[in-house]
Amino acid sequence: MECYFSSYDEFKNEYENYRFDDCSDCEGICELVESDVTCIIEGKILKFSPILILRCKKCGKEFLPEHTKQMIDGAYRTVVKEKQSMGEFHPTGYKKKFDYCIQQDYEYDHRDYYNIPGLCYDEEHSVEGFLTPVYFEKEALVFFLAMPEYEVEIFSESYGYIAKKDSSGLYQYDWNIPFGFNTNGKLIMWLGDIDEMDDKTKGILKPFNVPSDHLMTDSEFYRAQMKCIFSEPIIEKRILINKEAFISNIEKKYSIDLSHLTDECQEHEKKVKRPVVFTETAVAEVINAYDKILVEGFNVNELRKLYEVLYDPFERNAKYTSWQSIKLLEAILGKLSLSVKNMDIASVMSPLYILHDYRILLDHLLSADKIYDTKQHIITTLGVQSFSDQEAIYNEEIKRLNILFNYIGILSK
Ligand SMILES: [Zn+2]
Known part of the structure; x- marks a missing residue:
């Protein structure tokens, strides 16, 4: 970055003009970045390599932030005092420490x-x-x-x-x-x-x-x-937010678009809210909506592509080409969480298998035995006393889905 001020007064004007995070040209967002800066004030050449500036992510325009202007001001005064025409300044590596977390001595700037x-x-x-x-x-x-x-x-x-x-x-x-x-x-x-x-x-x-x-x-x-631009969404919505975060993280990182049946997902998302009365039908309806969004709402072919990106040919499971969403997600999560110690993938994935159980229950052609077995499987997995306690089933299932999608959202960043 180069900036030119014909007089010290002109620089002082800029110094008094506080720069915000939105670009004054295009209203894009400015982030703090390191850059070499040459600043000329009243003919004095000041070179900084590097120093922190604000750069607009949209139009690329650069601005001088507050502390950097203070540095430039100090540098200018030094050069004038020493009767020089130019000065070069490098970071000294000085790190000021504030009166917080002294014992831990965290690194920060x-x-x-x-x-x-x-x-x-x-x-x-x-x-x-x-x-x-x-x-x-x-x-x-x-x-x-x-x-x-x-x-x-x-x-x-x-x-x-x-x-x-x-x-x-x-x-x-x-x-x-x-x-x-x-x-x-x-x-x-x-x-x-x-x-x-x-x-x-x-x-x-x-x-x-x-x-x-x-x-x-x-x-x-x-x-x-x-x-303060913010409001806290309910747990049911947070699961959906993390699913979207996962899709956009993967898109950004690998250019793989995992989204599937987007319009239908949006229709089902309307049904995703906490039931008022916990009847079997009311709970089944919400859980079924989650199945549509969180299992069928992923593109299986693209999940498989992601699996192939994450796993080298020799690491791949012999049957992965016939795997559906849940198995693929499980393997993907397994790879993304490699750096995490002691993560119990099977337990973290359990809520998706429950969604699958619910879909079986909603299939009306089932035998009484099969219905009984599936219900037993749901309550054992979730650690709930009885299938009639639908509120406990719902709360536990939502809690686990939230944890699972928290993991997926974070680990895919
Ligand atoms: Zn801009």
């Missing part, structure tokens, strides 16, 4: 806090640095998904919360904090929020901590946290 629009203008927290993004591998979240004392919920493609349940039972949670994903698939939490977690959880997070890649403004998380 204080320049994100000062440069990403809005973060340091935080009047809610008296200690500086609360809204500093800390970046983690997404596997951290997968770890918490598997632990019963934590609750992880994802509301949208890139926004959710993680909570620790209160063991005393007095409150719902010990703590509950939001997280997001950036466009690079990195998990982001605020430094000040992490500080509110217990030490054990902070320790679990530590090995997943990665250096900042500065990306965050193009995320639901940033929009929700900074601009």
Whole structure:
């Protein structure tokens, strides 16, 4: 990037003009990126290699963020003081540490806090640095998904919360904090929020901590946290959101379009809501809608293509060409979760097999024996006392589908 100011006053005008995350030219979203910058102020040439700037994702226009302008101002003053005509500046690697999570000493970049629009203008927290993004591998979240004392919920493609349940039972949670994903698939939490977690959880997070890649403004998380553009959807909708996230992640990564019968899926999605009365018919109707969306709503041929991308020829199952959606999804999840320790794929996949059982039940030509067996299979799998407890069956099935699609949504990023 090159920027030219004929006078110091002109630069000061720019310095006083606060740059936001939306591009002033095209209203696209600007992300913070590293770039070499040459800045000329009143004939003095200042070279930075590199420094952080804001770049519009739509039109490519570049802007100087707040902290970078402060750096440029300092550099200009140095060059003038030393009576030079130019100066070259390289990052010193200096990392300022804020008064949060001192013991864990997480890696983060204080320049994100000062440069990403809005973060340091935080009047809610008296200690500086609360809204500093800390970046983690997404596997951290997968770890918490598997632990019963934590609750992880994802509301949208890139926004959710993680909570620790209160063991005393007095409150719902010990703590509950939001997280997001950036466009690079990195998990982001605020430094000040992490500080509110217990030490054990902070320790679990530590090995997943990665250096900042500065990306965050193009995320639901940033929009929700900074601009409050957000409402929390019900669990039934979250399952659908994660299915869509999975399809779009795979499309972006492998150019494979897993969607199937999109119009029909939308029709069935209208039926996806919590039943008011838990009769067998009402529950069967919702569960059947899920079967149409979550099993038949995937293109089997494209799932098979994805399987072939993920598995080398010698690794493939001899029968995979005859597999249908559930088996293929199971194998795909198995591959995507390779980096996750101790994940019980069979149990995570169980809600899809239940959907299949329900479809058998709805087939009216069944013998009484077969109906009995299928019902028994449903209650044993879900750990429910009796088939007449439809509310328990429904709640357990939805809970498991939510967990499964949380995994699928996160691991495909
Ligand atoms: Zn633009």
